[in-house]
Amino acid sequence: MSFKIPYRAGSALGLSAAMMVAAAPAFAQEVKLDTGDTAWMLTSTMLVLMMTIPGLALFYGGMVRKKNVLATIMQSFAITCLITLMWFFFGYSLVFTEGGESLNAYIGGFSKAMLAGVGNNTANALAPTIPEWVFLTFQMTFAIITPALITGAFAERMKFSAMMWFMALWMIFVYLPVAHWVWGGGFLGSAGVLDFAGGTVVHINAGIAGLVAAIIVGKRKGHGAENMAPHNLVLTMIGASLLWVGWFGFNAGSAVASNALAGAAMVNTQIATAAAALAWMFIEWIVIKKPSLLGILSGAVGGLVAITPAAGFVNPTGALIIGVVAGVLCYVAAVHVKKALGYDDSLDVFGVHGVGGIVGALLTGVLADVAINELGKDASLATQAYGVIVTIVYTAIVTAIILYIIKAVIGLRPTTAQEEEGLDVTLHGESVQ
């Protein structure tokens, strides 16, 4: 049985393998494609794209008021298109190439800008059995969903133009560097931080950026006084379910192979999600007296987030523990902490993605099982905490700087009148009747 190195492990082993290969120019001729792996990664890529459109778009769209549903859905769709082109221009290159001796710990280089050098016979050293075309598109779908997640934090009150500028700049100055640190050979991966499918790069990153954005953009007009109840939780249920199904591409796809590790990631994902969904539902049933649909859906997404870094490192019992802890803590964060602190994270990007991501990243260090993945043998809570803290600090500072610059140049919010009338008709000239 051949053992494939999951590139996401970011361990010293994965890194040295990557560097060895990078040092051998003859690599292109040694590519041995595996059709099973390739078929699964083609499928995973489509599943992860489906998470953003229509999954996340509907999940968020159902939770806003009817006057803002199109504007909210539009954000996810526009981000999908924007990030696709940015990834083609320079994103893939800045994450997954060598940045040169002094810079490589922090950012990749431009050697594959415009996908230069990628061809029918190339593979990325981190995924040697699938065509590089597939690998880079799979990675693109992760780069797409991360900024799209942030839109929930400032939903119903950000100008579309400001949102587009923010996402383009955030991609360049936050996502691409952080993804390189963990997956592309940068300093977090070298330090042994384990992140199987993107708990740190995607969810902590987006969760913290969401919290900062919610605070800097400010509360919605009428927050705390007006009725801001979700307008259609059926849309939210469809969206959450598409996220759940799509997440098998995200987590099981992060094995970058059609193998047993992908299977372990799949079963872990399913168990953690169900456990977190029930944990949120039962705690809500006890505290608020009614088990709500929005509650069970929120718990499920919290569980999906939390198992993301751990999916290919823990066993199913570990997944169960991660799910229960995430369900309870995400509930506490989204329902009680938010109310106590008074910030308006409209759709709980921080409460679900930030908190769920941190729970998963830390518990990966505790629950990693070498029977599932040998790369988990050096797992430690301290190393995981280091990765979490570095990401939180960097993301918070750079996100704030970007937002303040945009605020000074073009402003972040629509006019009060536009916000009151609804962003659908005032910013996009359309509405749902």
Next chain:
Amino acid sequence: MKIVMAVIKPFKLDEVRDALTAIGVHGMTVTEVKGYGRQKGHTEIYRGTEYAVSFLPKLKIEVAVASEQVDKVIEAISGAAKTGQIGDGKIFVVNLEAAVRIRTGETDTSAL
């Protein structure tokens, strides 16, 4: 002629329609409306945030009938729409000055 206007619980529509058909009323107009009376509203909770919902969904039915039929119509609607719980609704009766059937040009009671 009178218009009998009744605001009822939405799930009672079929029973009200059957009761009216049984006494020879062969047409009505139904509108989805929102409102409140003694029932007031209720509260909804989303991720721990409570919202007071003061306007509840109801159906408003309007039936145009000859004056001498009004009592029977009121009786039929009250009988069919009643659950005995708060929020069953209300019936209003207003005068109707004229009626015209567009297709034939018939007027007043023959147009009903």
